[in-house]
Amino acid sequence: MPCSSSQRTRQHSTFLRNYNEGHETLEQGRTRCYGPPMASLKTQSLLALLEGGPIAADGAMGTQLYERGLFVNRSLEEACLRKPSLVRQVHEEYVDAGAQLIQTHTFAANSIKLSRHDLGEKFEDINRAAVKLALDASDGRAVVAGAVGPTGKVPGVM
Numbered sequence: 001m002p003c004s005s006s007q008r009t010r011q012h013s014t015f016l017r018n019y020n021e022g023h024e025t026l027e028q029g030r031t032r033c034y035g036p037p038m039a040s041l042k043t044q045s046l047l048a049l050l051e052g053g054p055i056a057a058d059g060a061m062g063t064q065l066y067e068r069g070l071f072v073n074r075s076l077e078e079a080c081l082r083k084p085s086l087v088r089q090v091h092e093e094y095v096d097a098g099a100q101l102i103q104t105h106t107f108a109a110n111s112i113k114l115s116r117h118d119l120g121e122k123f124e125d126i127n128r129a130a131v132k133l134a135l136d137a138s139d140g141r142a143v144v145a146g147a148v149g150p151t152g153k154v155p156g157v158m
Contacts, residue, residue: 046143049100057101058094061147065090075117077109080129087130091137102142104130107149 049055062076068086070079079087087105094102108114109130111123119126134144 055100056098058099061105077126080126088133088137091134095142099142103145103147104134106130107147110151112151
């Protein structure tokens with residue numbers, strides 16, 4: 001059954017958080033609707049922004065961090081914990097340059113990709129830190145959207 005329009009859907013292999021009811025562990029591969037009602041996520045400001053025509057968004061966070069000395073042989077998302085001021089600085093520079101929408105630094109912040117760097121158990125800490133950094137950096141001047149990338153695994157071949 002599809003989720004109602006007032007909830008988000010996300011599948012995760014071992015852990016899902018239900019923001020209305022607390023933590024919940026699910027069997028591998030199950031999908032659950034979760035999250036606060038959309039109205040509480042300030043989506044009306046996102047919708048208003050989108051209705052206004054083309055918008056300016058941020059660019060490649062990973063490229064910016066690499067150019068500032070972080071190496072790609074590590075998880076760039078780990079910078080949310082190790083170098084939070086650097087991540088926040090990049091966000092702020094995008095907003096200062098006119099970005100109306102910035103993405104959290106969470107593109108590869110899933111337990112599968114993070115496990116490649118022995119950080120699988122830190123995925124929640126990294127995601128929470130990434131969201132806080134983006135929200136703090138935007139300071140209400142830009143809409144913050146969550147970035148979700150691929151796991152790099154083919155379903156059923158994990």
